[in-house]
Amino acid sequence: MSDSDKLKDAVGRYEAGVEKSLAKFPERKAEFVTGSGAPVKRLYTPLDLEGRDYLADQGFPGEYPFTRGVQNTMYRGRFWTMRQYAGFSNAEESNKRYKFLLEQGTTGLSIAFDLPTQIGYDSDHPLSQGEVGKVGVAIDSLADMEILFDGIPLDKVSTSMTINAPASVLLAMYIAVAEKQGVSPDKLNGTIQNDILKEYVARGTYIFPPGPSMRLITNIFEYCSKEVPNWNTISISGYHIREAGSTASQEVAFTLADGIAYVEAAVKAGLDVDDFAPRLSFFFNAHNDLFEEVAKYRAARRVWARIMRERFGAKNPKSWMLRFHTQTGGSTLTAQQPDNNIVRVAIQTLAAVLGGTQSLHTNSKDEALALPTEDSVRIALRTQQIVAYESGVAETVDPLAGSYYVESLTNRVEAEALAYLARIDELGGAIKAIEQGYIQQEIQDSAYRYQMDVEKGERVVVGLNKFQIKEKAPEGLLRVDPSVGERQCEKLKALRAKRDNAKVQASLAALKTAAEGDANLMPPILEAVRAYATLGEICDVMRGVFGEYKPSVMF
Amino acid sequence: MDRKIRVLVAKPGLDGHDRGAKVIARALRDDGMEVIYTGLRQTPEQIVQAAIQEDVDVVALSILSGAHNHLFPRVTELLKEKGAEDVLVIGGGVIPEADYGFLMSKGIAAVFGPGTPTKATIDFIREHVRQK
Structure with a gap:
């Protein structure tokens, strides 16, 4: 009898x-499922991993296919970057918050912009009313950006900017601020999100249609590969796909499908895959099902490595590596008994770290209610520091590897993601699948199923549908000063009176000509930014040439 | 009942988070109501115009950006201007409880915060709708 028998x-x-x-x-229930609803067996044994090959499927950290991590020593070398997403009100207020965070031991900045900025409207645009400074900082021109980074040396910090449709403009502003600090672009470290496809699918801050949007993105890839070589030119994001209600496997599948679309667009534009692929980065969610989340990150790394090497023929190992940022799951937080959220975030932090993340934002306990206060942000950051310094999980590489359960889950997420990727290829790729509403529909179906499971009590959310208490309305929430909109409008008025308007007009005309042709748009955008053209003015020029995206609405 | 309850689910303002709006739209539809969803980035003017054009009984506003105190009252004001104040207006999203009183004083019949079961919204609509 063989060992297997x-x-x-x-x-x-x-x-x-x-x-x-x-x-x-009897067991507690007839069926056990993961956080994403996949079946969970009673027991996992070596039988579940039969037919898998350790060297080919898991291998070693820092080596293809990177299942066990992208660096060979992982957190024994250095911890992940603790990066708290922040920004509200105006540049002055946010600058204070960034300095507070740096003093508290964050190791990278992460800029949240308000919605008008994210959609390319100035603060005095009619659609900006009521929105200025609410979910992030309002940036109208280089003048705001100078204040935002006042006293923060840009050659010493790495900065992540959650900006998509107008990513070129904000990157240009960052480069221009650095110039004024005497820091050359090749010294800059950071990331722009720059992922328009998930905006169409899940996040909603699109401006232009897919064609010109993809051009702007490949322009950035090309420009940065020469001028800003250490910049992560895109953060291909599953985070918002998951927040919109997807499962873990869908998060991996739809994110990697978007990634494939960006690589294809850049290759089609004539770039060599190894010239830009090492600067692609990813952004994932962390939900509560610890093992499934760990499996998700491990599977994502393996699938991406094989796509880059086998499908796109990338030769540089850095092109194969899926490096990612993680944020804990906003949609998992409850407005009820908000202190419980600290515990959820701690579990999610463990998931991200055990899954080998390169950087992490931990949500604050009050974020189901409002933007976080300084006190709650401190707890969120301390959660990361406790996991890093006290829990011991960072002392060895990929400690859950070899667990029959975790390896099985990794294989399952991989298989489900590959099945989706095959389906999306059949539909003609991610852009086509999005235009047809396929990806949106899949996510919505998962979101609705989850909600019904919660309402039927099949899925317990502590404090929400079980263990409820009577609560007083929460106190001490952060409120954004409602006058910030007016002050921002006054600043704009003063700027428009003070700047050299002939120079502004000339730079906008040059941008228009470039947009109508096929030149790289980064240089003319940078010129317009230096002349203090506003974000809205620059985006309006491009709206005029490119038109605006019109989504198909369904539910 | 002569006709189904007609509901406009609307996203005022600029935020793109419409998981909640879509879940509630689908739950209302599954409950037998007729539901129209506006999509993202609607101005109060566009929402009111759609409400009148579609002759709805209920407008359900969803917002997560924090601009509710500015945008919700605009919707009820405009409905009043158009003589459509009989339309039931409700709201949901990330809205601090401290703002509920203000919004209700501006004609928002109820605000449903994070974690509200869809059934609670359905029951509220069925109880309070003034059908034409």
Whole structure:
């Protein structure tokens, strides 16, 4: 009898024994599922990993296919970057918050912009009313950006900017601020999100249609590969796909499908894959199902490495590596008993770290209610520091590898993601699948299923549908000063009176000509930014040439 | 009942978070109501125009950007201007409880915060709708 047959025998005996005792000692429920609703077996054994090859499928950290991590020593070298997403009100207020965060030990900045900025409207645009400074900082021109980074040396920090449709403009502003600090672009470290496809699918801050949007993105890839070589030119994001209600496997699948679309667009524009692929980065969510989340990151790394090497023929190992930022799951937080959110965030932090993240934002306990206060942000950051310094999970590389369960989950997420990727290829790629509403529909179906499971009590959310208490309305929430909109409008008025308007007009005309042709748009955008053209003016020029995206609405 | 309850689910303002709006739209539809969803980035003017054009009984506003105190009252004001104040207006999203009183004083019949079961919204609509 072979070892495998012996094992099958033994597992059979165990299962038979359990079946016998179930009448007397029934299990808690008839079916056990993961956070994403996938079935979970009672017990996992080596049988579940039969046919897999350790060297080919897991291998070593820092080596293809990077299942166990992208660096060879992972957190024994240095911890992940603790990066808290922040920004509200105006540049002055946000600058204070960034300095506070740096003093508290964050190691990178992460800029949240308000919605008008994200959609390319100035603060005095009619659609900006009521929105200025609410979910992030309002940036109208280089003048705001200078204040935002006042006293923060841009050659010493790395800065992540959550900006998509107008990413070129904000990157140009960052480069221009650095110039004024005497820092050359090749010294800059950071990331722009720059992922328009997930905006169409899940996040909503699109401006232009897919064609010109993809051009802007490939322009950035090309420009940065020469001028800003350490910049992460895109952060291909599953975070918002998950927030919109997807499962873990869908998060991986739809994110990597978007990634494939960006690589294809850049290759089609004539770039060599190894010239830009090392600067592609990713952004994932962390939900509460610890093992499934760890499996998700491991599977994502393996699938991406194989796509880059086998499908796109990338030769540089850096092109194969899926490096990612993680944010804990905003949609998992409850407005009820908000202190419980600290515990959820701690579990999610463990998931991200055990999954090998390169950087992490931990949400604050009050974020189901409002933007976080300084006190709650401190707890969120301390959660990362406790996991880093006290929990011991960062002392060895990929500690959950070899767990029958975690490896099985990794294989399952991989298989489900590959099935989706095949389906999306059949539809003609991610852009086509989005235009047809396929990806949106899949996500919405998952979101609705989840909500119904919660309402039927099949899925317990502590404090929400079980263990509820009577609560007083929460106090001490952060409120954004409602006058920030007016002050921002006054600043704009003063700027428009003070700047050299002939120079502004000339730079905008040059941008228009470039947009109508096929030149790289980064240089003319940078010129317009230097002349203090506003974000809205620059985006309006491009709206005029490119038109605006019109989504198809469904539910 | 002569006709189904007609509901306009609307996203005022600029935020793109419409998981909640879509879930509630689908739950209302599954409950037998007729539901129209506006999509993102609607001005109060566009929402009111759609409400009148579609002859709805209910406008359900969803917002997560914090601009509710500015945008919700605009919707009820404009409905009043158009003589459509009989339309039931409700709201949901990330809205601090401290703002509920203000919004209700501006004609928002109810505000449903994070974690509200869809059934609670359905029951509220069925109880309070003034059908034409």
